[in-house]
Amino acid sequence: MKFLLASLLIFFSANAALDDPAEEARAQSLMRELRCVACENEPISQSSASIAEDMRARVRTMVGEGASDDEVRDWFESRYGEFVLFRPTGKGLSGLLLWGAPFGLLIVGGLIAVGVARRRQAGVSEVEPVAPEDV
Structure with a gap:
């Protein structure tokens, strides 16, 4: 009791x-x-x-x-x-991944876009017009 x-x-x-x-x-x-x-x-x-x-x-x-x-x-x-914690402190490796991953993905995406643009530009050559009789 x-x-x-x-x-x-x-x-x-x-x-x-x-x-x-x-x-x-x-x-x-x-x-x-x-x-x-x-x-x-x-x-x-x-x-x-x-x-x-x-x-x-x-x-x-x-x-x-x-x-x-x-x-x-x-x-x-x-x-x-x-x-x-609702607001994580962002210390250590988890903090680096939490705050750095978006910027890293943005940089990688930009590099891929530049590479694709350069390949397309290098693959395009002068195209001569075709006469209608040749078609």
């Missing part, structure tokens, strides 16, 4: 809004930036999954303890991976 009461107390205190309205606004903003790991493409602010409730409670706890927004994002990224 004591365990049940303690669990309920922790649950309701963790999901309660922060006392400072500015901190609660920061927490709500962070909750919109973090993806629920159970429901894809849904922020934890809108998810009803139990893991999202735990994630919201953790965000409020960290903000209440004075953690910066970057520290909160880094904590969730280290725990769940870069997938949890």
